[in-house]
């Protein structure tokens with residue numbers, strides 16, 4: 001038996017989606033709310049932690065959206081969207097935008113950018129993006145987008161790990 005393998009406590013089958021989800025939860029992330037405006041004018045947004053930096057030159061980011069989401073047709077037809085990086089004071093915003101409620105923006109303070117897309121007040125950073133590629137990937141749709149404008153605040157970011165919210169700890 002290989003000594004390295006013995007050191008691994010548990011190896012779950014890749015098709016055991018519950019175990020996979022638990023293992024993926026070991027990858028701590030920030031939290032974003034991705035927002036846009038539908039062609040008929042409605043504001044749309046959802047909590048997303050699949051956001052990631054992709055390229056600096058050109059400036060590209062990525063995120064993925066569940067294929068069964070009612071928001072998918074809107075993001076498929078919207079040319080642009082905003083990634084609002086949540087601050088640690090925005091746990092309730094994260095919870096709200098992860099719900100399937102009629103008007104997620106009710107009572108959530110926001111401004112609008114040049115395209116009428118929501119910039120949530122109190123965020124740690126805002127990335128205004130233009131989609132350059134969309135592709136189905138398993139049960140999600142992968143969006144790659146160019147960052148056209150960005151702004152950051154001094155707010156500390158909200159973190160997500162193993163199904164729970166966290167604030168930054170000590171610097172190592």
Ligand SMILES: Cc1cc2nc3c(=O)[nH]c(=O)nc-3n(C[C@H](O)[C@H](O)[C@H](O)COP(=O)(O)O)c2cc1C
Pocket residue numbers: 031045046047048049050051063064065066068069070071094097098099100101160
């Ligand atoms: C911490 C967290 C991260 C999430 N990340 C994603 C994500 O990356 N992609 C996604 O499609 N849904 C993600 N979700 C789930 C959506 O926020 C949730 O399904 C939301 O209701 C989707 O909006 P919709 O009703 O417009 O589909 C996440 C939820 C939470 C709580």
